[in-house]
Structure formats: structure tokens, C-alpha cells
Amino acid sequence: MNKNCFMKTRFYLPFLVALLMFYSGISQETQKVISGMVTDGRNPIKNVQITTKDAETSVFTDTNGKYIIEASVSDVLVFSYTGLRTLEILVEDVTRIVNLTMFSQIEELNEVVVTKSKRRSQQELEVEYNSNTYLIRSAYGIIDPETSAFQIRVLPENSNTSVGLCILDVVRADFPGVAVFGDCINGGSIFVRGVSSISYVQPAIYDVDGQIFTNTPIWLSPSNMERIAVMSGLAARNLYGSIASGGVVVINTNVGNGYEKSNELRDKARLRDNIFKGPALTQKELMADMPTYYQKFYASASFEEAEQVFEFYRPQYNGNYIFYLDAYDYFASQWRNVDFSNSLIEANFGSFEENPIAMKALAFYYEAYGQTKKAVDIYKKVFLLRPSYAQSYLDLAKSYRDVDELQKATALYMRYGHLVEEGILGKAEDEFSLLYERELNNLVTLQGKSILPESQPKNYVMEDDFEGTRLVFEWSDSEAEFDLQFVNPEKHYFLWEHSLFANETLIQDEKLKGYSTKEYLIDESLKGNWQINVKYLGNKSLTPTFLKATIHYDYRKASQRKEVKVFKLQTKGVNQNLFSLNISNTNLGY
Template sequence: MKKTLTLTAVLLLSLAFYGYSQELRTIKGSITDGNAPLNDVQVLVRGGASSTFTDEEGKYEIQAETGDMLEYRYAGMKTYKVPVQDVTRFLNLIMVPDIQELQEVTVTSSRRKSQQQLAMEYRFNPKLINTYFGVIDAERAYGRVQMLSEDDINPIGLCILDVIRNRFTGVRTLGTCATGGSVVFRGVGSIGNPRVAIFDVDGQIFRDAPTWLDVTLIKRMALISSVAYTTRYGAIGSGGVIVINTVNGYQGDPTIKDLARLRNNYLEGPVLDENDLQAAQPEYLIALQNSNNQQEARVIFDQYQSRYSASPYFYLDAYRYFYDQEGGRGFADDILRSRKELFTENAVLLKALAFTYQEQGRYKEALELFKDIFILRPHYSQSYMDLAVAYRDADKPARAAGIYARYKYLVDIGFLLESEAFAKVVQHESDNLLQLEADAVGADASKIATDLFVQESTRMVFEWNDSEAEFELQFVNPEGQYYTWKHTFADNEERILEEKETGYSVLEYVLDDSLPGAWNININYLGNKSITPTYLKATIYDNYGTPNQRKRVKTFKLRLKSKNQQLMSLVKAGNSQIR
């Protein structure tokens, strides 16, 4: 049925009926530790009466409704919190050990400052240093802490050994910048068996001196010998700790975009490419790709359809295959029309299809799907950005500007929860629209204050259709150094919970264009608590925010787990080869 609803009607209807879709249903799943099932894991609805335990096979069932928060508790394991969404039916978890970090407080007479207070003061107090275990105040710390603030640090010599040798007393440096070296604190260890200090660089622990670190990137440094702090690092910290905060770790305006250059990480080990992944594809897709002509491919499709008639992913794969074949687009659309009911009312599946339409340049079709998703999820912040981007793609920039304005208004009145991370992405999208589509939306481009961090850059936006998806995105620069962003509950609990409470699934990353050569973007997919695949959309902007801005979209079906696989390669942030 063709939609005749106006934008205003869509907004009003979705907001009016939000809150009436909750219904009690059964959530099923299994819990393991990665190797074997976990028996007696407590599964409960937080704040409710429902509670159960897993059986000997790690399986469970519990009654819950959309909006409930499920908690998974097991002695010695990290407690998991998973919101129940409109599409939640199965939740399979791999629990990890709960390793507690000590909460550091600074004591002044009877006053105690929490880590939250110290973190808030960090950018204004040059005597604060951020360690792997939290923030320390050098003026009030137990024992001796030698501190250098940004005003005291100058690019002395060639490497970190030179800085320590010239700026700190009571220490001895061994080695050279060329061959590497170490640092020994006086009074630590014995003359015949000195204990060398370790380095804590933005939370990364190194035994050897990070002579590879550009000293001009150092924001603050501290030499810590007090056992009150060094014991937290275990035996390797017995020789003292040298803490380094770089400009990237500082919560201000970073002067470098490539996080990999601040770390001694060089890519090792295999990365699967497109050819390696062929064998991991479903049987029916391999059969279609091996067909000799379209007629033969249709016969193969009919043969497999009876087996996979209940799988929307089968039809989505078949649609993509036939759409890419010469003369096959009409049949591809017929495939989706024939099983439209599999996608209806399921925001996760609709988004997977919408991503595919955007990659294919079918912007009108994508817009209609994002309208459906918006009606299903008006309380998700992501719904507003998705709809605005879809309107812009469909050459309706004024409608897009209206959606961004509505989003900001709903955040202001408290209908939508605010997220600093998501707000930054939305701000970049909105500013870009007003800057480049100023005439169409009636804006004065000269008054738009754009973010210089993304302006004229290669900007990448990653979105995933299933909020339960866990993965590790790896950005490898032309020099072979990499930075990994971990989207897992075990490593990034605060971010994961914020995403689900606020309703967004997006990451923004800016490449450092000062490094010529090929960038490789890899991913290690870890699953989505079910047996279904996840769809990841990557939008690449070249020359972002300029009249020469260029946009490309690629969608990836993530199915193979726990294997580092290549997504794309970008050459000099301009010409790309994308699998």
C-alpha cells in the first residue's frame, strides 16, 4: 500500500502511539563462558518479579516486555545488563570473569574526591595524571609523585629517554633512542639487581621505554614510586611506573586524528579477504554464484526456497544476488514483494534492507523503510538521524533539516535521552547539511560553525542494524600501526549501555590524511546474542564539508565470528577499493 502520510503526520502518530506496543513475551537463550554451558546463572527482570536460573545446558526462559532490563548474574563473572527491545526473542551470552579495579580517591584531611570529581577537574588541574587505574592528584597522593605538566614539557632531545634524563631527578636511564632502553628509580631494587620501571601510556602498559612515541604529543608525565600505587600493576610495577598522558588522551581538542600513531601496535597475524570468506557463505549463495546464467540461477533459487522459506536473510541474499545480475532487477524486487511479511514490523530487518537500498542508490525506497522504522521506534535517537539522512539522499534537504531540528527539540524537552557521543555525530551531519545545502534549507552557510576536526577530512560513519552486535573495528594506517575500537560489553560496558538506553548504533572515525598510502579497515565480528547475521553500513566521505565532498556507501553482512576480516582498503583517503 502506497504511503500518503506527511512528515508531520509520521511524527505525530509515532509519538502518540509510543508506549502502547509493550507486551509480555518469552525470552529464550543459553549462557556459556566461551567453552562450556554455565549452570545456575540467575536471569532476572530488574525491578520486577520475574527471575529464573539456567539449567545444566545453560539454557533459560523468562517472561519480559519491551523496555525491561534483564540482568545476568553469576559468581565471579561480570554482571550483564541487556534491555529488552521490540525485536528481542533470543539472547545468548558469553560471560567473562569480573576483574575489579580499585577505586582511587584522593584524601585531603577529611575530604575525599571520587574518580568522577577528579575526571571533571582533569582538564583544568595540571597536577592530575590519568593512570590505567584512574586519576591521581600529584599534590595529594600518597608517597612521592614527580609530575610534569604541559607547560614544563618541551620537545627535548629525540625520544622519551631524553625527556626523563633532562627533566627528572633520582632516576637513571639506560640505553639510547636508537636501540631502546629502560629507566631505573633510585632506591628500588638492589645495586646488582635493579628493577626497571614500566610505562603507562594512555592506559597501555609497556615494559620497554616507548622510544617510538613522538615527545611533542606528550601532555603530562608523572614518575610514581609509591607502593600505594605501583602494587596495583602487580609484580611488573615493582620498579616504579612512568605515566604518560598524550594529547589524544586529553579531553580537549586533539591535534592528531590517528589513534594508532600513539601506540606501539603493528598489525600481525592473518586478515581474511574476500576470497577467504567465500567458503563461509551459505550453501544457497555459493550455488547461485556458481550458476551459468540467470535462468539456471532462478531454478536454484526455487530449489532452496522451500527449505529457507521462513528466513528473511535467504530472501535478502537472493535479492542482492539477482539485483546485481544484468536484467535481474525486476525479479529481485519480485522476491522481496513475495515475502514482504517477513520484514514488516521488524526494525532490525527493515534496517538491513534499507542499508542495502542506500548502497544501491535506491534512495526513495530506503526513505520509505526509514519512515516505517521511525514509526516503530520513535524513542530511538538513531531513528531521527536515519530519517534525516534518508530525506537528504532523496533530494529533500529541507525535510532533513526539519528532522534535525525536531531531534534537538525532543532532547531539550526530555522526550529523548541525550548522549554526548551521538550528539556529536548528529551535529556533524546537521552542520554539513546546512553548510552544503544552505540555499535549499534557507540557511546562511557563513554562519555555520563547523568542527575543524572533521572538516576537509576523510570521515567514516559506521552503523549496524542490530544493537546487540559485538565486534572489534580495526583501523590500520599506511605504516602498519593499528587502533582497535572494541564494541563489546566486556570492554566497553558504559558505551554499550548508553547506546541501548539512548537508542543509537553508530560510530564516527576520521582518518589522518597526513599519512599517504593505503589504510585498511578490518573487523572481528563476535556475534549478536543470536544465530542471525548483522548488517554493517559504512559511509565514507572524502573532502568532508567542502564543495568537492564525495560520499560512498557499502554494506557488509557479518556472519563469520572471531576472525579478523578485511572490510575495505582506502588509498590516500581519496581512491578506494572496497570489497
């Protein structure tokens, strides 16, 4: 992409200057009351301190882990407790309830390692790694057992004399006192703390060249194991979190690599021995966890019966936008009556107004059912409520393109770029910036002649851009946490974790810059059936989240087309199937 694309295109869009003046940088100073509960995942935590960053307001959780605090939009709430990771939560326009799970402090070794006499940088340890065979490389940096604050047992390079078949045999032979069960044919587990512990017995996890496995990597040959280390549960928990309560077996191989950062799922799925074994529940299998009215909708034998169900439950759920979204989706999908669904929303729009989360979810459904003009109207309302959110520009620009208002779409892309250049809006993480640029590039590539002078479109096309199937996910609630799982035709999977525990830096950037989207690219080199699953982890208000998946077929080709699907995420902690893709013929399956 031409680096001056944003600036150049302004000259071809005279009305952009007027649009730029529309940005108001609204700051909402109204105090609001925020409440919630803090737990460790099982039990409430007393005396967690909650403060507003750069302010004097401070409260503590009570014996039930509950708290109440006053804050303003754009304030940052800081949750801190000795021994647990400090978390920061940005107060948004819709923030009312923040229920939080806190985790053990993880000290990442990406900068320095503390020794008795001095601090040794990771760069210094990298230089020493080949000559000091007792250094071990972990997912959190290189660890020196001699200066580590915790005990770690290392089997150094050239000391692995085991004639066994897998890591179970190696640990059984070279780490006395560590309990090993199973064999290298059927699998097994390693218990660093031993089975006589009075606490809950949890097997060790495995760190192989920086990649974390919960299943024993019996596929890894001892001949490829260069260095092996064993950490106790206490030390491991401090580094890896609660998942490592049973300890960690760290393995450095002689074929380890840096694992590329590409977004292409075919390569990511093959990086690890991640074999999908299921199950992934269908939407039908999740029906039992849905509200009663939802189950009665789908049990209705006729349109009239379903309409009676709606009227019966409407007084009970009056003002609840989720009820109306469920009704909209039901009547539009099961009875193909989009007009009736539209009338339900029009009659009850007060349940959505002034709530950007509710309106985004509604716009998702409008897109899914081809109501593109209605989607534009909703995205305009969200934009007015959230003029400083990067997602507001992206959503409205894409919706303008859907209704062939290409000049307006281009102007919004340019406008966002200008505001970022001027420092009025913060620059988001590189992945979002690339996604945003890809959207603009795609618009110019396919429809540049309609928006730019004839000689200009070629100047704005990125070289060697992706062609294939492009998946774009967006979620309605920025507090939503979930894992997306992509299973390739060879049954290997790649897992993208979207949670404070797994990816705190990304979550913070999303909230500060105001975006909630992720793209993935699947090329055509691995044909066959792909399965896309999700595990919903919840949000801080304990409400459902709506996830939009946009599937772009033949991306960047003249035949490019898209399909939009919306999923209501409600049942937590289970792997559920979203959809399947057959890359050989790009048919979508359910």
C-alpha cells in the same frame, strides 16, 4: 553550531508543529518470552540470577546455563553472579534470544581506593603521586601497594638501575621469581606466575601509561621508565579481566601523556606502537563459512543457474530474511540485475515486515544499490515501529536528503532536537550528539539556501568544521559486538572496541537511547592507503549482523560525494578486511 539552532529553525518550517504531534511515545507492554544461555566464554554457568529491573520476576540458569524469563519491551534484564560483572540488557521489540558471556568483576579505581583506615580519592592520590614514588598509575587509576587488597610489587622511581635495553632486561634484573624469556632484539614474554603452574601458561600483558599492550613493548627504553610494577594473575584478572590471567606489568614513563580523545584516526593510530602485521581475511577467503546456498550462488556459471539455486533453496529458507538479503546482494552485485533483486524482495516482503532489524538491513542494501526511494519507504516503516529511537530520526532524515526532500530532512533533525530539549527523548552520549549535529550542519552548509531564508544559513554553520574523508558506520542489530580496526599508511592501527566487555557504558547508552552508529574522520595530512578491517564478535541471537559503511569524500566541500557499502558479518573471531581507501586520490579499493 548556534545553540538556538533547533528553536530558530522551527520558525522557518511551519509544518514542523504538525510533525511534532506525530510522536506517540508508544509503550509496548505485551509480555514476551526470552530465553538463552549464559557462559564464561567456554563453559555454561549454573545459578546465574536473571531479574527484571524494578520488578519481582527472577529466574536462575540451569546446569546447562540455560534460562527462560518473561519480560516486556523496555524492561531491563539484570544478569548477576558472585565474582562476575553484573550486566544489564534492555529488552527491545525484537528481543527473543539473549545468549550472554559474563566476565570477571573489574573494580575501576576512578573514584576511591579503599584503605585500612579511610577512603582515599583519586584526587588525593594524584596530589601524592609525585612525592610517593611507590604509587603506580594504571589504566584503572592510581594504586597504592600499601593499602591495596592484592599484592603488587613496585620498582619505585630512581630505583631502576638496569643497563638493559628493554623491559625484559629490567624485570629479569629487578623482579626475582618472575620468569622472563627472550631478548630485546627478537622479542620475548614475561610470566608472572612462572612456567611451573599447573594451569594454562599465559604471558603477562602490559599497561604503559594507561594503554594496554599484549605484545612486549621492547621498543620502550629503560631510560624512559619511571616506575614499574608487577601484578600476579589473580590480582590482575580482578582489575583487567581475563586478558590479564597471566599477570600485568605496569610501566609509568617520564613521557606519559593523557592521549587526546579526538576522532581523527591519524592521531589515534600513532598514540601506541600498534603495528599491523595482518592477516585480514578477504570476503573470498571467508566463503567456506557461508551457508551452502551462498556458496552455490557464487559458484554459478550463469544467471539461469543461480536462479535455479534460489528456487531450490527457497522452500527451505522460506521466511528467513537473511536468505533473501543474500540473494538480493548476489544478483545485484554479480549480475548487475537490481530489478530482479527488487522483485525477489517484493515477492517475499513478509519475511521483513514488522522486523526492524531485517528492514534496516534491507534499507542498507537499497542505499548501496542506489534504490534511495525504496530506502525512504523502509526507513519510514522502521520509524513507525521505533518512534523513540534516536537512530530512526537520523536514518529517515538522511534518506529524505538522498531523494532531495530537504525540507522533510531538516524537519526531522529539528524534531529530534526539540524532543531532546523537552525531555521526551533521552539525550545520547556526546559522540552521537556531535554526529547528529554534524549531519544537520552539513545539510545547511551545502544546501542551506534551499531550506532557509537567504540570510540564515551562515548562522547554523559550525566554525572550523572537519574537511576530508568521513566514515560513518551503522549496524542492523543493536546487540552486535565487533572490533573496528583502522590501519594507516604507516601500518599503525587504531582499534575501536564495541562490546559489553570493553565498553559497557556505551553499549547501555546505545540501547537506552536507540542508536547504532559511529563516525570517524580522516584528514588529508597522512596520504596513502588506509585499510579498514573488522573482527565480528557475534550477537546474543547467534545470527549474522549487517554493517553499513558510508564513505563521504571531500566532506563539506562543494564536490562532496558518498559511497555506501554493506557487509554481512558472520564468521566470528577473525580479522577480516572490509575495504581500503587511498586518501591521495580518494579512490575506493577492494
